[in-house]
Structures are given as structure tokens and as C-alpha cells.
Amino acid sequence: MRKLILAISMLAFAGSAAFAEPVADRQALMKERGKIAAGLSKVVKGETPYDAASVLTALQALQANAEKFHAGVDTLFPAGSDTGDTAASPKIWEDMAGFKTAEGKYLSDVKAAVAAAPADADALKAQFNTIGGDCGTCHKGYRVKKG
Amino acid sequence: MPLQKKLVGAALVLGGVVAIAGWFLLAPARLDAATLAQLGPGDAAKGKRIFYAGGCTSCHAKPGSQGDARLQLVGGLELKTPFGTFVPPNISQDAKDGIGAWSVDDLANAMLKGVSPSGEHLYPAFPYTSYARMKPADIADLYAFLKTLPAVAGKAPANSLGFPFNVRRGLGLWKLLYLSEQPVVSFPDGTPDPVLAGRYLVEGPGHCGECHTPRDFTGGTKKSQWLAGAAAAEGSGIVPNITSGEGGIADWSEADIANYLETGFTPDFDSVGGAMVDVQRNMAALTPEDRAAIAAYLKAVPPHPNGYPARKKPAS
Numbered sequence: 395m396r397k398l399i400l401a402i403s404m405l406a407f408a409g410s411a412a413f414a415e416p417v418a419d420r421q422a423l424m425k426e427r428g429k430i431a432a433g434l435s436k437v438v439k440g441e442t443p444y445d446a447a448s449v450l451t452a453l454q455a456l457q458a459n460a461e462k463f464h465a466g467v468d469t470l471f472p473a474g475s476d477t478g479d480t481a482a483s484p485k486i487w488e489d490m491a492g493f494k495t496a497e498g499k500y501l502s503d504v505k506a507a508v509a510a511a512p513a514d515a516d517a518l519k520a521q522f523n524t525i526g527g528d529c530g531t532c533h534k535g536y537r538v539k540k541g
Numbered sequence: 542m543p544l545q546k547k548l549v550g551a552a553l554v555l556g557g558v559v560a561i562a563g564w565f566l567l568a569p570a571r572l573d574a575a576t577l578a579q580l581g582p583g584d585a586a587k588g589k590r591i592f593y594a595g596g597c598t599s600c601h602a603k604p605g606s607q608g609d610a611r612l613q614l615v616g617g618l619e620l621k622t623p624f625g626t627f628v629p630p631n632i633s634q635d636a637k638d639g640i641g642a643w644s645v646d647d648l649a650n651a652m653l654k655g656v657s658p659s660g661e662h663l664y665p666a667f668p669y670t671s672y673a674r675m676k677p678a679d680i681a682d683l684y685a686f687l688k689t690l691p692a693v694a695g696k697a698p699a700n701s702l703g704f705p706f707n708v709r710r711g712l713g714l715w716k717l718l719y720l721s722e723q724p725v726v727s728f729p730d731g732t733p734d735p736v737l738a739g740r741y742l743v744e745g746p747g748h749c750g751e752c753h754t755p756r757d758f759t760g761g762t763k764k765s766q767w768l769a770g771a772a773a774a775e776g777s778g779i780v781p782n783i784t785s786g787e788g789g790i791a792d793w794s795e796a797d798i799a800n801y802l803e804t805g806f807t808p809d810f811d812s813v814g815g816a817m818v819d820v821q822r823n824m825a826a827l828t829p830e831d832r833a834a835i836a837a838y839l840k841a842v843p844p845h846p847n848g849y850p851a852r853k854k855p856a857s
Binding site (some may be wrong): 429431432481502519523526530535538539 | 783813822852
């Protein structure tokens with residue numbers, strides 16, 4: 395458990411670097427998000443025993459990550475950054491309002507999970523499924539696998 | 542009459558005969574009575590599983606709809622392909638605009654033979670090349686389940702296809718080449734049941750190969766590269782290799798595959814994306830046994846390297 399907390403704080407530190415390379419920066423935020431979700435998923439599946447404090451720490455880290463993304467979305471996705479080594483779909487720029495709605499919903503669902511402070515693995519599972527659904531909703535329309 | 546003229550005349554007659562014979566050869570063929578007899582009474586509860594395995598709602602729900610609205614099968618999604626734009630029709634229970642007036646035989650002929658109630662060929666954008674491998678009893682169950690869904694009025698726009706793809710009769714030839722009820726992958730005797738159950742789900746109702754297998758220039762799937770991944774047949778980007786070949790999912794365990802189908806997360810916690818999002822939501826509605834069977838089959842299919850060209854490295 396201490397390892398999980400340590401990993402999260404290290405990730406949070408890594409994620410705090412200034413936005414210099416938009417593609418690399420947004421990918422770093424997404425990777426961080428995935429790692430935190432991976433830790434929470436182990437709790438949902440019962441592979442890691444439920445511990446309220448560390449779950450809350452992980453959810454808070456997820457919130458900090460989502461807030462960073464939300465606040466920086468214009469800097470992270472400047473016009474023209476759909477080329478090169480990125481899976482970002484041109485649809486992001488064609489429908490920036492829709493993209494922002496989708497990432498905004500993700501942030502509010504993460505915030506709701508932190509506020510709810512789930513008391514057991516089942517409660518966490520419900521929150522986690524909502525959040526996971528948001529991942530898919532955004533990746534359905536706004537990401538293109540290029541091989 | 543000079544000989545030359547006679548020959549031309551004979552050639553014209555012969556050509557005409559071949560054309561007419563061909564026209565009949567390409568005629569839509571319906572199911573025989575023996576197959577229709579296997580349909581049985583149909584069970585809506587079992588049909589729900591087939592509905593989600595078959596992914597009906599992914600194409601036939603109103604684009605962008607969520608939750609229960611996904612069960613309003615009014616059609617209207619646009620599938621943009623090299624052959625033109627296909628628009629899945631209304632398959633709700635509306636008798637006029639949907640398929641509310643169809644008999645179970647009509648549904649079976651559409652799904653197993655690609656033939657409409659009026660006797661026309663259907664376009665294989667409706668994946669009957671996969672559905673053809675389904676058991677008739679499953680079609681009857683699906684029919685019973687579809688009957689429990691709402692009738693929604695409204696016709697979806699027509700397909701927009703150029704010549705010659707707008708000539709439905711030509712599909713008769715295509716079907717002779719590609720329509721088969723035989724499994725794609727053969728397994729030896731003694732193959733574990735979950736692998737065979739997974740084969741049925743993947744090759745039949747799940748129609749996974751329709752997107753995950755590359756196609757030849759006529760639009761048929763290349764069985765020699767089954768599930769090797771492909772340039773997207775519809776839209777842009779690529780569809781991943783789901784065999785254990787290079788670029789594929791050799792490093793995924795069966796549990797990883799089943800978990801992905803249930804939760805939408807890959808083993809390294811990337812999330813499901815693109816058209817697979819709707820597919821994964823359908824897969825999540827199946828039982829753990831069905832998802833495990835799909836995983837067992839995918840680990841058992843012949844490995845192939847990626848069925849799409851390597852990405853050009855962007856100039857830096």
C-alpha cells in the first residue's frame with residue numbers, strides 16, 4: 395500500500411512539469427491516469443484489499459490529474475497538434491465544444507467519486523464503472539488508432 | 542448471309558443467353574424448408590444474449606443515443622466505406638418503417654442468406670457473412686427478443702452508392718465467393734468446449750472478423766489473415782490485430798481479454814476506443830462464461846502479423 399501511495403506521489407510530481415510539448419504532455423497525463431486507474435481496479439477486483447485512506451488518495455490523484463487536463467485543454471490541444479505521433483482524432487478540433495463536454499463530464503464524475511468517499515469495494519466499483527465509461531465515451535469519437 | 546454476320550449474330554445470341562443465365566444464377570436464394578424447420582418457437586430471454594453478442598444496437602440505434610435509447614433501433618448511422626455510404630435501416634418493431642411485419646422466416650433469410658423479404662440481396666455491410674454461421678434456433682430467440690423492443694417510426698436515409706455497387710443483383714456473384722456457413726478456423730477433435738463456444742460467438746453473431754480482418758479489393762475478408770487487424774473498413778485509422786502474431790495480443794492472457802471485454806481496459810490500462818466502445822458495452826452484457834469463451838478462442842486462432850501496413854514514421 396505504501397508503494398501505491400509513493401507511486402502516486404511520484405506520478406503527481408512528474409505530471410506537474412510545465413506544458414512544453416503538447417503531444418508528450420497530454421500523453422503523460424493520460425498515462426498517469428491509466429496507472430492510477432490500474433491501482434483502483436485491483437481494489438475493485440479484490441486483488442488489493444480495500445483500504446479507505448489509500449483509495450481516497452488515489453481518487454484525489456485522479457482528480458488532480460483531471461483538473462490539470464481540464465485547465466490546460468487549450469494548451470494541450472493547440473490547433474495543428476493532430477499530426478505526428480498522436481492518436482488524437484481531427485474530430486477534437488472539428489468539435490472542440492463536444493470534446494470539452496466529454497472531458498468535463500469525466501472531471502465531474504471523478505470529483506463526485508472523491509466527494510462520495512466510497513466506503514467499500516462495491517461502492518468504489520459503481521464509481522469506477524462510471525468513470526471507466528467516460529474513458530470509452532471520449533475515446534470512441536476523439537481518438538483514432540493509427541497502427 | 543455472309544459468314545461474318547452469322548458469327549456476330551451467334552455471338553450476340555450466346556452472349557444474351559449467358560447474361561440471362563447469369564442473371565438467374567445471381568438470384569437471391571432463400572433458406573430451405575429443413576433449415577426453417579430448425580428455427581423453433583424462440584425464447585426472448587435467450588434472445589437477449591444473442592442481441593448483445595450480435596451487436597445489433599451498435600449500428601441500428603440512433604447515432605449518439607445512450608442508455609435505454611440504444612434499444613430504439615431506428616437506424617440512421619452513416620458507414621462511410623470505399624464503396625459508398627451505407628445507412629443501417631430501421632429494424633424496430635414499427636410495421637411500416639421497421640421490421641415489425643417480418644416473420645421469423647424473414648429474419649432468418651436476412652441473417653443467414655442476406656435476402657430481404659421482397660427477395661432482394663442485402664448489402665454485406667449488414668454482416669450476414671458472419672451471421673450465416675449462426676444456429677437457426679438462435680435466430681428464433683433473437684426474433685422473440687426483438688419483439689419485446691419498442692416500435693419507432695421513421696425511415697433512415699437510403700444508402701448512397703456509386704455504380705456498379707448500386708446494382709444489388711451483382712451481389713449474387715459476391716455471395717457465391719464469400720457466403721458460407723462453415724467455420725473459418727478448423728480445430729482438431731478434442732478441442733476444449735470453451736474454444737468452440739468462443740468460435741461460434743466470434744465467427745458467428747459477434748462478427749468480429751468483419752472489422753478485424755483485412756479485405757480484398759472486392760470487399761471480401763481474407764481468411765488467410767483472419768483477425769490479423771486491418772485498415773478500418775469504415776471511417777479512418779486501423780483496427781488492431783487480435784491474433785497472437787507480431788503486433789497482436791500474444792502478451793494478453795485469457796483473463797486479460799475477458800477483463801477488457803467486461804471493463805474496457807487493456808492490461809496496461811489504456812481504454813477501449815473507436816467503434817470498439819459500443820462493441821465492448823455489448824460484450825459487457827454477456828455472461829463471464831461467454832467472455833471467457835471468446836478469450837479462449839482468440840488465444841487458439843492461428844497467429845498472423847499485422848494485417849495493415851506499418852505506420853510511416855512522421856517526419857521530424
